[in-house]
Amino acid sequence: MPAHAASYYAASSHPQPDFPSLQGAHTADVCVVGGGFSGLNTAIELAERGLSVILLEARRIGWGASGRNGGQLIRGVGHGVEQFAPVIGSEGVRQLKLMGLEAVEIVRQRVERHGIQCDLKWGYCDLANKPAQLQGFAEDLEELHSLGYRHELQLLQADEMHSVVGSDRYVGGLIDRGSGHLHPLNLALGEAAVARQLGVQLFEDSTVTRIDYGPQVTVHTATGQVQAKFLVLGCNAYLNDLNAELGGKVLPAGSYIIATEPLSEEQARQLLPQDMAVCDQRVALDYYRLSADRRLLFGGACHYSGRDPQDIGAYMRPKMLKVFPQLANVRIDYQWGGMIGIGANRLPQIGRLKEHPNVFHAQAYSGHGVNATHLAGRLLAEAISGQHGGGFELFAKVPHITFPGGRHLRSPLLALGMLWHRLKELV
Incomplete structure (x- = not known):
């Protein structure tokens, strides 16, 4: 059975059952490809609506970004949805913003309803590196109020920042009590258990090798096949060559995290006095939080080059020390990375294939x-399932361009573009 990345999450996860690999011929209403959050939650929602579902995961449940991300649960979908x-009108933009708030509530309800133990804790703060960003937070606060956001928000000035973060690096912040942080792999494992209880058939170590499209879709692995009325592709940055049309619209970008040794209560309180998740506003952003056992999980440094650093710890530690020089003598116990899916316009790509309307997809969440x-x-x-809430149609209306340069050149081209944005920050 394939192993998880050697992350803090894998080392501290709940026991993970081994699901079988696909053997022989199967049928279902829906075949879902991808055992991360996209696939698991689609499977849960479909099963709750009475459809039969088979889910295929190439490695293990939660193996990709779902099981090794920063663990930050933050309101909103997309960047600059205005x-x-x-394409969708001002009311459509407003609906996107409201769905960005609803998305967090879906996680909250799923965790609470099923008692999923994933260290969910509420409290998050956006960090301003420049005064203009703090002004942007003030505008965000007013907009959230206009959308009827029911959770506590608080704008912080520079002299109030030590109440949230023990660093002099920031000029202000926006506290959001309706966002928070959690153990992502344990959330994925808990959702896999929910899916299984609902009758979803889950298969691991079942890489899809070929898809035969048509009124009935046939999905092949090395040792079996699934015939279904509908297909959902939820592979995101790990889609690889499974579908060329979708693959050209999502760029895998590397993101990296280090985890310190467990800190004392005093050390942890000095770094993050309110145990919030935080994130700054730079292009190569820093995001960090405390784990349940008081480790600092420090992440960021999004890489578009397609090449991981040779030593993630050596690469990330100086970034951490710029924020917290007081951690100079603290040991790094874990270091890991993984791929997130980036789209050109930074809006999640949720839709269906025009040539094959029974094939649905979700990808490119951009962090x-x-x-x-x-x-x-x-x-x-x-x-x-034939329900028409309008949200799916709204996302599907937004066009998404294919990255130029083909499979081998699109990453270097985007890396050059992001370098330009980083240089602009220095001006």
């Missing part, structure tokens, strides 16, 4: 995957 007003995947699962299930 840009889509010419907001913990909440957006759960929203995607609900929207896909509504569309497949």
